[in-house]
Amino acid sequence: MAGPATTHAPETPSQTGIGERLFLPSVVKGLLSTLRHMMFGESFTVEYPEESVYAVNKFPNDENRRFRGEHILVKDDQGREKCVACMLCSAACPAVCITIVPEEVDWEDRDRRPKVFEIDMLRCIYCGFCEEACPCDAIRLTPAFYQVSRTREEKVYDKEKLLNDDPDDPRGKYQSPIHPGK
Amino acid sequence: MIWSLLVAFGVFFILTNGLPPALVYAERKLAAGIQNRVGPNRVGPYGLLQPIADAIKLLFKEDVTPRGADKFLFSIAPILSFVPAALAFAIIPFGNYAGEVRLQVADLNVGILFATAIISLGAYGIAFGGWASNSKFPLLAAVRSSAQLISYEVVMALALVAMIMTYGTVRTEVMVLAQAVPLAETGPFAYLPAWGVFQQPIAFVLFVICCFAENNRAPFDMPECEAELVGGYHTEYSSMKFALFFQGEYIAMTTMSALIVTIFLGGWHFPGMDVADHSVGMGILTILVFMAKLLGVLFFYIWVRWTLPRFRYDQVMRLCWKGCIPIALVNIAITGIIGVLYS
Numbered sequence: 128m129a130g131p132a133t134t135h136a137p138e139t140p141s142q143t144g145i146g147e148r149l150f151l152p153s154v155v156k157g158l159l160s161t162l163r164h165m166m167f168g169e170s171f172t173v174e175y176p177e178e179s180v181y182a183v184n185k186f187p188n189d190e191n192r193r194f195r196g197e198h199i200l201v202k203d204d205q206g207r208e209k210c211v212a213c214m215l216c217s218a219a220c221p222a223v224c225i226t227i228v229p230e231e232v233d234w235e236d237r238d239r240r241p242k243v244f245e246i247d248m249l250r251c252i253y254c255g256f257c258e259e260a261c262p263c264d265a266i267r268l269t270p271a272f273y274q275v276s277r278t279r280e281e282k283v284y285d286k287e288k289l290l291n292d293d294p295d296d297p298r299g300k301y302q303s304p305i306h307p308g309k
Numbered sequence: 310m311i312w313s314l315l316v317a318f319g320v321f322f323i324l325t326n327g328l329p330p331a332l333v334y335a336e337r338k339l340a341a342g343i344q345n346r347v348g349p350n351r352v353g354p355y356g357l358l359q360p361i362a363d364a365i366k367l368l369f370k371e372d373v374t375p376r377g378a379d380k381f382l383f384s385i386a387p388i389l390s391f392v393p394a395a396l397a398f399a400i401i402p403f404g405n406y407a408g409e410v411r412l413q414v415a416d417l418n419v420g421i422l423f424a425t426a427i428i429s430l431g432a433y434g435i436a437f438g439g440w441a442s443n444s445k446f447p448l449l450a451a452v453r454s455s456a457q458l459i460s461y462e463v464v465m466a467l468a469l470v471a472m473i474m475t476y477g478t479v480r481t482e483v484m485v486l487a488q489a490v491p492l493a494e495t496g497p498f499a500y501l502p503a504w505g506v507f508q509q510p511i512a513f514v515l516f517v518i519c520c521f522a523e524n525n526r527a528p529f530d531m532p533e534c535e536a537e538l539v540g541g542y543h544t545e546y547s548s549m550k551f552a553l554f555f556q557g558e559y560i561a562m563t564t565m566s567a568l569i570v571t572i573f574l575g576g577w578h579f580p581g582m583d584v585a586d587h588s589v590g591m592g593i594l595t596i597l598v599f600m601a602k603l604l605g606v607l608f609f610y611i612w613v614r615w616t617l618p619r620f621r622y623d624q625v626m627r628l629c630w631k632g633c634i635p636i637a638l639v640n641i642a643i644t645g646i647i648g649v650l651y652s
């Protein structure tokens with residue numbers, strides 16, 4: 128049969144300290160903490176229609192960049208796409224919304240690039256798997272999400288649209304090769 | 310005579326009916342500040358018209374009475390929670406004399422006893438509301454609330470007994486006057502006024518805890534703990550009946566704060582004032598002092614609510630019966646001994 132019991136009850140933190148049992152010291156501590164927030168705390172609220180979420184700089188480390196919005200294809204220092212058309216992203220994509228047609232090129236650093244690179248933003252679930260799968264850091268998700276269109280066709284982004292590097296564009300401004308947060 | 314009545318009822322009306330909407334606004338703004346949010350800011354400048362918008366919304370809502378509800382009790386429950394709270398305010402002296410006019414609605418000779426008796430009636434509002442709704446969650450909330458109110462009324466009465474022994478009176482007006490002297494003839498305490506909070510700090514803490522419990526405010530908001538009881542005893546209420554409950558809660562809060570100010574914080578008295586000065590200017594000044602103290606206590610109410618989590622129900626009861634009541638009894642004994650030694 129089973130030997131002597133060797134397990135012990137996990138140590139529970141002692142609640143018998145006089146301060147704990149009187150509640151009042153902890154209450155005062157809590158009150159001071161909330162007072163600090165009331166007096167000096169800055170509001171995290173984005174007042175939406177007046178304030179653009181893109182302009183907001185309320186987060187010390189610009190955490191909103193973690194938001195997974197629409198993609199860009201990253202350009203290298205010569206302005207060419209970094210993508211080598213390895214198809215890993217389209218293989219990783221659970222929504223099967225990336226279409227890649229590779230073609231050969233005779234650049235000295237690589238010999239493949241996508242001829243067609245299309246992402247169907249209406250099918251995309253913004254999971255970010257493509258970004259994780261990419262061996263070349265060629266595809267990224269940006270925080271951009273206001274992108275509207277009038278037709279379904281417009282929501283299928285082609286290579287040109289994905290390579291956007293307009294610094295005034297909510298997606299294009301994340302094109303810079305090294306930008307903070309990512 | 311007619312003037313004194315008019316003035317008294319004017320201030321009374323403002324305190325009981327003008328303050329709750331302002332409190333709702335203050336509560337939402339302060340809560341937002343504590344939680345690093347903005348709070349209401351869309352209706353009117355700084356969202357100041359928000360309470361009015363809320364009131365209009367509530368007025369236009371359909372007044373639903375659930376099937377199977379006890380119609381009579383269902384209708385009088387909100388009134389029962391509203392009226393006693395406002396009534397108890399009558400004995401609060403909110404200022405000294407302004408000319409001939411005494412700034413108090415009723416100087417009853419049973420004073421503070423009247424307040425405790427009337428405030429206890431508020432429990433009926435909650436109990437009836439929960440019972441008459443014919444619904445299980447309000448009923449549970451009502452049962453809890455009644456138990457809680459009855460328990461904490463004991464502590465409250467015991468804390469008051471110590472204060473009555475200290476002041477030697479139950480009349481609120483005399484209580485304020487008793488606090489309008491220095492704490493000691495000489496020594497470092499001579500600069501402090503003899504406010505109840507300095508004379509009886511333990512009774513003060515106990516009384517404040519009881520006020521929170523009596524008002525069903527966090528951390529003792531058992532009757533309406535949303536997590537377990539939906540909305541509590543007013544789950545089934547809508548429209549103006551709900552608004553009346555809501556208003557009643559805030560009035561009860563104001564009344565309790567006024568009691569705290571009167572009994573423990575010197576009422577309308579401020580250090581250095583001449584209590585024999587019965588001029589109108591001094592009267593107005595005392596009203597302002599009283600209001601300032603009142604708002605301070607109300608601020609504390611709101612501050613605590615958005616700081617502390619809710620107690621579990623058994624913790625609430627344990628705190629009362631095993632924590633507060635023994636302390637209150639010991640406090641009374643000590644007060645008695647000191648009273649005998651120094652008389």
Ligand code: SF4
Pocket residue numbers: 216219220221222223224225246250251252253254255256257258
């Ligand atoms: S984010 Fe996810 S769903 Fe969208 S393209 Fe990338 S892998 Fe596919």
Ligand code: SF4
Pocket residue numbers: 209210211212213214215216217227260261262263264265266
């Ligand atoms: S994984 Fe990267 S390199 Fe490969 S096809 Fe996709 S974007 Fe291009």
